[in-house]
Amino acid sequence: MKKWEKLLAAGLFCTAVAGFYNPAAEAAYQLNPEVKNATMALKTASEIGVLTNENKDLANLQNKDAIVVMTFGTTFKDTRMKTIDATVNAIKAAHPGVKVVTAYTSHIIIDRVAKNEGIKFPTPEEALDQLKAEGYSRVALVSLDVIPGMEYNYDMGVYQNYKNQFKKMTLGTSLMYWQGQAEQPDDVTETIKALATQFPKQGKHDAILIMAHGTPQVSNAYYSVIQAKIDELGYKNVYVYTVEGWPSLETVMPKLKANGIKNVTLMPMMMVAGDHANNDMAGSDPDSHKSILEKAGYTVTPYIHGIGENKAVQALYVERANDAWQALEAPSK
Known part of the structure; x- marks a missing residue:
């Protein structure tokens, strides 16, 4: 029995939510209609992929739709314009006439940008409170996270806390979510191919x-x-390593030695080229990755550009936004 057939037996089934530009459907999950009295645990277990909630008590509200793009944010103005702003603008271009709001999940960065630049980005909660006050009844939440990690948990928390305050709310997935398992899309391979263009x-x-x-x-x-x-x-x-996780730089360095590597290009797999890229990766301090590699005898070339600058990666984020929007626009059940 296939893995998803086992899930069917548990009361779950898969439904496809097609993206505007991607013929391969982005999957979401919901309860099998045969389940009449689902427990909260079973409902929670079914929340995989693009999430959708409809509040039947608000069904009579007029449809007024918006998109909230959630990102960690950055204090680096130049990279913000090339990455976050450029990606949000691409999402706006794909949805002309739709209100699109950028919200930062890092409260510290919000405060620093406000102090240094006089620009006040809202938190997702503030953005949703304002949309509700303006009469918006349906909202698609979009994430600019790379993987569904702790930051994406924040996005899910926002969705869970606000989903019943609106007639309908959806939450899209992170850049990499599906891995090609059980006939699902392979976001990881898509992203690697997009990244490889640089x-x-x-x-x-x-x-x-x-x-x-x-x-x-x-x-x-x-x-x-x-x-x-x-x-x-x-x-x-080509090797992946992390600043604050596993594998670390020390994990991959033996592979460089074993393969006779002499020249190394360092590049971030992060939306922006911020503090980690400029300092941890390419800084001049002795403990920067560049300095560590140079001390070990390698010639190092830093590529200090966030993946948000990459047009192919931007296109994938637009697809993720389209998935959330398509779920928002899908007929009520």
């Missing part, structure tokens, strides 16, 4: 180290999947 040409003695953030949450295991997919796709001497 890879430099490599010789026998060259390597690319992709710096991810890392998370103490169990989703840190995504980095093992990413590495496996990189190897499966045939990219040679």
Whole structure:
């Protein structure tokens, strides 16, 4: 019996929510209609993929729709314009005439940007409170997170806390969510191919180290999947490591030595090229990744650009936004 057939037996079934530009459907899950008296635990277990909630008590409200794009944010103005702002603008272009709000999940960054630049980005909660006050009744929540880690948990918390305050609310997935399991889309492979459009040409003695953030949450295991997919796709001497998780730089350095690598390109797998990219990765301090590698005898070239600058990656984020929007616009059940 297939894995998802077992889930069917447990009272779950899969329904496809098609993206505007992606013929491969983005999957979501909901309870099997044969389940008449689902417990809260079973309802929670069915919340996978693009999430959708309809409040029947507000069914008579007129449809007034908006999109809230949630991102951690950055204090680096230049990279913000090239990454977050550019990605949000791409989402706006795909949804002309729709109100699109950018919300920061980092309250510290919100305060610092407000102090240094006089720009006040709302938290997702503030953005939703304002939309409700303005009479918006249906909201698609969009995430600019890379994997469904701790930051994506914040997004899910916002969805759970606010879903019944609106007639309808949806939450899209992170950039990488599905892994091609059980006939689901392979977001990881899609993302790696998009990221590869910025890879430099490599010789026998060259390597690319992709710096991810890392998370103490169990989703840190995504980095093992990413590495496996990189190897499966045939990219040679391309390794993922993390700033605050596993694998670390020390984990991958023995692979460089074993493969006779002399030249290393460092690049972040983060929406923006902020503090981690400029300081932890490419800084001049002795404990920066660049300094550590140079001390070990490697020639190091930092690529200080957030993945939000990559047009192919932007297109994937637009697809994720489209998935959330399509679920919002789907007929009521």
